[in-house]
Every structure is written in structure tokens, then in C-alpha cells.
Amino acid sequence: MQEKIKALKAAFPYTLPVMTGYLFLGVAFGILLNSKGYSFVWAIFMSIIIFAGSMQYVAITLLSVAFDPLNAFLMTLMVNARHLFYGLSLLGKFDDAGKKKPYLIFGLTDETFSILCATEPPGGVDRGWFMFFITFLNHLYWIIASAIGGILGSLVSFNTKGIDFVMTALFVVIFLNQWKSQKQHTPALIGIASSVVCLLIFGAANFIIPAMFLIIIALTRYRKPFEKGAEKCYLPSSNHSS
Template sequence: MEGLTLQVAKTKTKYLRALKAAFPHTIPIFAGFWFLGLTYGIYMNASGFSFWYPMLMSLTIFAGSVEFVAVNMLLGSFNPLQALAMTLMLNARHLFYGISMLDKYKGTGWKKIYLIFGMCDESFSINYTANIPKDVDNGWFMFFVTLLNHFYWFSGATLGGIFGSFIHFNTEGLDFVMTAMFVVIYMEQWFKDKRHASALLGLGISLLCLIAFGADNFIIPAMIAILGVLTLLKKPMEKGGETE
């Protein structure tokens, strides 16, 4: 009995340690997700949907851009092929995220299923680059990062849907909070790394693709180009001490 109690105590300690290590990394995400989630819930309410829609969609889809686009799809004619094509175009970048996380997700057990489902841009950024303390389980750290980010979006969208009819203000430009959040994440990684070849390559390639393909079509070509260039330069960067 004492052995079982001790084992339970150790397990709880492991969970709490991982949660405490993960939470500070998600604070900037909370600011972005919660306010944008509120905007999404208010938008759904203004479009004539009950709060059940943003609540369930944020819980089961968890893809902010797709959820915003889905509002017009739900209001329009039934066209599943268009919905599929739009979803693939908006979230194709997650294919590259998944390739990058193959090694990190090894050995995470049943948590891998939720980690794959909940891997958004922000969770990927944290889980891929965070320096996880040695006394913290990597799998549980990534799990709590993903869970917290999911909860931020879910709670914001739900509250926005519930109280949307009582809130009347101009929300134009509020989605810029997501851009600001990515800038903060980028700057944190910039100051953490001693060398900046990867960051500069990413910016340069993205700018070239933006010029070549335009603002609406540059993301996928940029991701492919960045993946290819960094793969080719991986060994020279490692020899030069580049941290990723």
C-alpha cells in the first residue's frame, strides 16, 4: 500500500513539474489565442450561430484560420470538395511541422495522438525550440504545452460565443495580435541563439517567395524552400555550431 501511494505521489510530481515548466512558455500564446478566440466567438454570434458552434468547433477542429473560413462555408451552399481543398491549402504547412517533430514525438506513447491533433503553429514553435529542463519529462512537457494552448483557444471562442450578443465594439484589426505574438516568439529565439543563420535564411527565403508568388500563395513554396535549404545546409551549420 505504501509503495502504491509513493508511486502515485511520484506520478503527480512528474505531471506538476511538467505543467509548471510548460506554462511560462504559453503565456504569450494565451494573449494571442484568448483575444482572437473571443473575436472568433463574437464573429460566429454575429453571423447567427449559437455559442455551441464556436465551442464545439474550437474543441474538435482547433485550426483558427480554418474556423474563421468555415463561417462562410456554413452560410453558403454545401460543397465538401471546396471545404477539403480550402482546408488543405490553409494547413498544408503542418505537413512540414510533422516531419520536423518525428524524432521529438518518439516514445511519447498515447500522448502522441493528442500531440499530432493539437500541433498548431504556436505549439510547434514552443515544442521544437524549448530547452526542456533535464528533470522534466519531454513527452509531458509537450503535452501540457499543447493542452494549454488548446484550452486558451477553446475558452476564448466559447466565451466570445456566449457573450457576443452583449458586446458591441469594432473588432477590426484585432487579429493583428497573432502577428505580434509570432514576432515575440521569433525575437525570443533570436536572442537565445548565438548564431542566426537559420533565422536569416528563413526571412530571406520567405521574402523571395512573397515577391515571386504573392501574399496569398507564398507560404507553401516558402516552407518547401526553407526545408530544402536547411536540409542541405544542416551539416555545415552543425559544424559551425548553429543551434536549432
């Protein structure tokens, strides 16, 4: 028990910025979901089971139209495909997590990924529990914020027009932070170029899947030149932050 408490105390300060961001994003999600007729209980349930902020926003739209399993699957793949890259870069860190590994994989978000890449547990703190509590606390913040948003939405009338833009703003901030924290910008430039090319060819409604395939092919083809930079994510000497 002392080992867990020590890891929780060490992890908590690193999650405070995420708590601040999730408070606004989660509340916005809860309000939007409530505006479609779903109570805060559904906001809590979705945040526990899905825990994918951007996809949860998309799910609000999917709940408002005729159910289309194939479209829902493809949309989920498009929105969350970036986690394929996150997961691969964290395999080294998760190897010794034991029974906590499935939850660490499930709970991986953009913000949690950034923290896990940029930090190492203090001396005497178990790495597995340190990573677990970073992931768990971020998950908990999202659940609580979603519930607050759902409750507020049921008590106060909101004009929700434009509120879903918060996710776009979040991704822009994440991209800028990652750009500033990395010396190697070629992968990011490949992503931008691939997206622009596919946007011009396939149009705004259909470019995401082709862009993801093009990015995967390009990064796989030129994987070795990028590996040294990627290794910084799980080396104790890593000093880059997000």
C-alpha cells in the same frame, strides 16, 4: 495517478504565458465567429476538433462564402505547412510518449512547440506526461477562451473591424522571439527571401504555396549544416528559450 499529478504541477507554470496570449486570441476568435452567426457552441466544437488558431480564423472566412473543398484544402495546407518542420524536429522527443503520441502530434501549436523545445521536465517527472499536460493545458486555454468570446459576442455588440489582425501580430511576435532565441538565422533568412521572391513573382494572392515549396527545397538541400542547431531542440542541455 501521483505520477500524472506531479507532471501536471510541473507543466502548469510553463503554460501561463500561453494562457495569457490565448485568452485574447481565443476571445477574438469567438467574437468573430459569433459575428457570422455561429454560437459559442460552434466555437467550442471548432477549438476541440481543429485546434489551429490561424486556420480557425481563416475558417471563419471560408464559412462565409460558397463551399469549395479544394480551396479549403489548399488554404489549410498553406496556413499550417510550417507544422511539417515542427513535427520533424520533435520526433526525438515524442518517440517514448507511447499512447500519448497521437495527441501530442494533434495538439502541436507554435506556442506548445516553443515550450517543448525550451524546457525539460524536472527530475522525477515523467517526460511523456509532462509534454502531454503542456499540450493539454494549452488546448484547454484555447477552448475556454473561444467559448468566452462566443458568449461575449452574443451578449454585447462589437465592431469587429480589424480584430482578425491579432493573428498577424501573434506571428510577428513568435518570429521575433524565435529569432532572438536562435544563433543560427540562416533558415529564417531563407524563409524571408523565398517569400519575398515568390511575392514579387506570383503576387499577394498566390505566393504562399510556391514560397513553401521553395523553402522546403532550400532547407532540404542545406539540411546538414542546420542539423546541429536543430538538435538543441531535444537535447537536455538545451538552454534556448522562445
